[in-house]
Amino acid sequence: MNFIISRRKFMHSALTVITAAALAAAAAPVWAQDRVSTTGNPAMTLNLTQEWDKIFPQSNRVDHQKVQFKNRYGITLAADLYLPKNRGNRKLPAIAVSGPFGAVKEQSSGLYAQTMAERGFITLAFDPSYTGESGGEPRNVASPDINTEDFSAAVDFLTTLSSVDAGRIGIIGICGWGGMALNAAAMDTRIKASVIATMYDMSRVMANGYNDSVTPEQRYQTRVQLNAQRTEDARSGTIAPSTNNLPEKLTGSEPKFVQDYFNFYKTPRGFHPRSVNSNGAWTATTPLSFMNMPLLSYTAEIRNPVLMVHGENAHSRYFGEDAFKKLTGNNKELLIIPGASHVDLYDNEAGKIPFDKFEQFFKANLK
Template sequence: MKKLIAIITTVLLFIGQGCNTKKDENKMKNISINNTEQHYTFILNENVTRQKVSFKNRFGIVISADLYLPKNTGNNLPALAISGPYGAVKEQSSGLYANQLAARGFVTLAFDPSFTGESEGNPRDISSPDINTEDFSAAVDFLGLRSDVDKHKIGIIGICGFGGYALNAAAPDKRIKAVATTSMYDISRATANGYYDSKTPEERTKEYIQIGEQRWIDAKKGTTSYAPNSLKNITENAPQFVKEYADYYTTSRGFHPRSLNSNGSWSLTNSVTNMNAPILHYINEISPRPILIIAGENAHSRYFSETAYKNASEPKELLIIPNSVHTDLYDKIDIIPFDKLESFFKENLK
């Protein structure tokens, strides 16, 4: 059991390939919102146009995004800001969602979170419950100022770890009129408590000490250290859900060179902020705005969605997709309930 927990802990934050050199400096040289390297893991719908855009969050970080517009539509349209999964980029799952929902009449925005993908922020590949929650509100700023969007008809969708951040953003930001999540992770809970809340206080203390020692190393070097790849070299003994992550991020199905889950890693000190800053404490304050929480029946992460649903106030809905796992809701169009997402937002963004 201890060995299994150790394996799970290693991949808890969907670690990808990395190194402990000047990765952050070198990566920033290759980051540009005008980067001509294009690789999308899905085909653009013939009834949709896509364009690169950027905007700043309140921390001054420039966020890179793809704006999807339905063709032959007018003004005062409903809009959706979409991000996730945790460690993914806009050319992967969030872009697929944006593409599908733009074809159904929404103005949609798939964005790279701060410090990842084509968005700015240095060092690279770190996350923050505060800043990443803010990224959603900054996306709402951007959408609400567009002439073709009705600023009173804006919703958000968070996938995987950004499902938790989406719920966290919707609680205080009353401009968000409806929120949906798929395969939702509470990253703070996962990092602080481990999967299924199996991490003991002693184990958490040991982890804090290790992170503190790593900070001394990074401070002395003047650079950020990163973990080695876990998804590209998994063994037959790895947990099934880890194999499912690898099947998405490291194969032609979902690989993207800018995705840290495909080709990078979180920093070795990344988890401390999430461990020490719980999210979803005020999830009940999303009410009376509606919440739709979607999870796979066989997803290892299902319990995060069930807890969020339990703690939220009405109106709320928990939709369990039969015979599906966590990563099925990343890209499997025949499984992701787009009809439900469309009806949910059209009913509540009016």
């Protein structure tokens, strides 16, 4: 999660707006030869990196394939599909994974996906619209609506795979994409179980600041500033980047959570060149839609199981706890990880990600 809640941006990328989707070539192994119907020009597909470029080692216990699929807005999403080896011909439960906010599938979501595939699930780690290897222009912009839709598009894709039991699909959302995942669970009844890890409510933090410290007058002035930036962008024909991002160097005076982000995104531990937080910036005007369109308005209506997970020492803990309070029913659970910070749940360097609990939760609820 980028610690900035005000002006964000990024530079135009060479990616072209995508209008069609395709899976791997026909030469793919038999296990990978599920297909999705496509329309438009087959040549206009994403050119995905095929070599292993994740921040974690490749497992010899899963099969892996790069795939792509379209969301409801016609944006083609890039993803990594992980399948357990020696799975036979059984239809398996599946899990779609994304996050954190500003990360790519080669970072935390890929680690979560590969680990859960080792435990018997078909998993899909995807880059959200406008980021990573996924399509969409301009680059490095986020949307509460479109990025919620991205989770449902991932579910769409999983339902088309012959190896997936379409009635047993869950999701995992990490950090800012935890909020998108919970929003998707409120909308998409096909999502049978959800894990929400180290969650940020992006609309809340962008509108109200950390710990809801922003006043209505301050919020109004932010809108004035951001809309003035829109005017500048329209006149220049370019999209301005945010000037408030993770620092290139630490001085030691930064808040602890900023230092934690830096030590993940800006060091060999978690750096990835396609990650917004590692090597870029959000668009300056990204906060506008989040400020005006609150997420989590209908979480009380989620009927399927939800497991909320947060670190005991996470600065973001109140997002998860407050979201949990809105959930109803007796199939919701809040798990606080002792001694864990927000970023401890990104890569398991501190051994804090409760994968055993995730496995237990999904096996109990995707059956």
